[in-house]
Every structure is written in C-alpha cells, then in structure tokens.
Amino acid sequence: MTDTSEPVLDVPPPALGRVVAGRPHTIGRFQFHFADQRWEWSDEVALLHGYEPGTVHPTTELLLSHKHPDDRAAVAGTLAAAVRDGTAFCSRHRILDTQGIEHHVLVVADRLFDDTGAVVGTDGYYIDLGPDLAEQRQQIFDEALPGFFESRAVIEQAKGALMLVYGLTAEHAFAVLKWRSQETNSKLRDLAAKLTHALSTLGGGPLQQRTQFDHLLLTIHERPDPPAPDATGGPGTRA
Known part of the structure; x- marks a missing residue:
C-alpha cells in the first residue's frame, strides 16, 4: 500500500512541477574539468544565460562575462580556489543574460572524481532564484x-x-x-x-x-x- 502521508516525488504535483521543471531554466547542471578547463552545461543553464541549447560552447571567460560586474571578482576568486584546492564550492550571485536581464542564482558544486579517486573537476547545479x-x-x-x-x-x-x-x-x-x-x-x-x-x-x-x-x-x-x-x-x- 502506498504511503499517502507525503507526495510521491517521481510524479510532482502541478505547483512543484512549475518550480522544478515548468520554467526551463529554473535548475540546470554543469561540469568543469580542471585539466583542460573544459565546461559542460545542460540546456537549462544555456537558456538561463540566454543561449539556445547547442549554439554556444561554455568557457570560463564566457561564464565570467555574464556575472554581474559587482559579483564577478568574488565568483572568479571562488572558482580559482576550487581549482587550486580541489574543493566543493557554493556561490550565490547575479548573472546577466544575453538580453541584459538580471537573474539571482545559487551555484552549488561538489568535487568530480576520476576512476582513481583523484579530484579532476567540479559537478553541480545552477538554481535560478526567480521571483x-x-x-x-x-x-x-x-x-x-x-x-x-x-x-x-x-x-x-x-x-x-x-x-x-x-x-x-x-x-x-x-x-x-x-x-x-x-x-x-x-x-x-x-x-x-x-x-x-x-x-x-x-x-x-x-x-x-x-x-x-x-x-x-x-x-x-x-x-x-x-x-x-x-x-x-x-x-x-x-x-
């Protein structure tokens, strides 16, 4: 018998669906590989920055260019520390999409390991803290x-x-x-x-x-x- 005291999360209710999946750029995933400075981002993260999926290849320079000018130095420092120390990181900041629209985001990233257990990058999420x-x-x-x-x-x-x-x-x-x-x-x-x-x-x-x-x-x-x-x-x- 199904426990009805809480929602079954693999079929989200309408309001939750709108928060998690209704807006295509609410939450998206990314990876950053330290050795070759290679970024990968999901369609949701591309859309969050104002790009159609598959039209732009993300780079560190591109991502930093979208950071709000008042937040850019702090984000760059957080990223540099993650690369230097091989640690998980989190940053709450603002980005500007290609139309100049400001988005408040929370970026949470954990360490990415290779088959030997060595830290080779970060793997995490962009969360759009929309109004x-x-x-x-x-x-x-x-x-x-x-x-x-x-x-x-x-x-x-x-x-x-x-x-x-x-x-x-x-x-x-x-x-x-x-x-x-x-x-x-x-x-x-x-x-x-x-x-x-x-x-x-x-x-x-x-x-x-x-x-x-x-x-x-x-x-x-x-x-x-x-x-x-x-x-x-x-x-x-x-x-």
Whole structure:
C-alpha cells in the first residue's frame, strides 16, 4: 500500500512541477574539468544565460562575462580556489543574460572524481532564484503536502540551515529542499531529517564547514536514515 502521508516525488504535483521543471531554466547542471578547463552545461543553464541549447560552447571567460560586474571578482576568486584546492564550492550571485536581464542564482558544486579517486573537476547545479517562487510556495503546500504538519519541525530545521549557510529566503530554501527531494527520488521529510542529523558532523572553521555543507547537500540522500526519536522525544533506534 502506498504511503499517502507525503507526495510521491517521481510524479510532482502541478505547483512543484512549475518550480522544478515548468520554467526551463529554473535548475540546470554543469561540469568543469580542471585539466583542460573544459565546461559542460545542460540546456537549462544555456537558456538561463540566454543561449539556445547547442549554439554556444561554455568557457570560463564566457561564464565570467555574464556575472554581474559587482559579483564577478568574488565568483572568479571562488572558482580559482576550487581549482587550486580541489574543493566543493557554493556561490550565490547575479548573472546577466544575453538580453541584459538580471537573474539571482545559487551555484552549488561538489568535487568530480576520476576512476582513481583523484579530484579532476567540479559537478553541480545552477538554481535560478526567480521571483515567482514566493507566490508558488503556498500552492505547493496546498497541492503537495496534505500531511506536512506532522513533519514540519524537521523540515523547518533543514530550511533554517539552508537559509543560514547560503543566505536564502525561506521560500528559496524550501524550493531547494524540494528540488533535492525530486532529484534523488527521496521523500522531503526523510531528506530533511538526514540533513539536520548530519549537521552535527560538520567540523572545523566556518570555511571548512561551508565546504562540508556543500558536499552534504549534494550527497545527503546517500546517507543512512537517522535514529528515530524514542517516546520521550530523544534519540532512539528504528525498529
């Protein structure tokens, strides 16, 4: 029997579909290979920058040229550090498409490994933090989350972590969680529980914690389920 307490994420409801897939450039994937400075981007990322898919080959110079002038130096520094140190990275900044339209984006990238385990590049996502997400949030609640409130606390904690780490609004943090749920075919409640449980494993200073969180966001679905709370609300074990 299907669990009806949460939406089945492989068939997203209408409002969620509009956030995740309705606008073709909402979320897109990219890879950057360090050795030959080779970029690959999905059709969604091409459209986000104003290009028809397949008409332009991305390069570092091209991508940096689309960054907002006030953000370009910081993004270039983040990218240079990723190449130098072989680390995951995240950047929230503005880009200008070919029509001069400004887009606020969140770029989250993890390390890309070769068959020997060596870091050879980055693999991640562009997330367009479009203005329509706020007005669609209520529709997502109405259509997709009839049993949400029983799980609200852990989801709110996960949202709070995303808001703190990436400087997102509540609406954008919720959209990022929903995106990871669909991308990994995981239930929102379970993904949020894994994320909040794993926060205690982050160590080091702020920079190290940020890098670890970037990796955590992109791999959290691979982690085991956290212990279920016992009858007193404290940590327990799953039956």
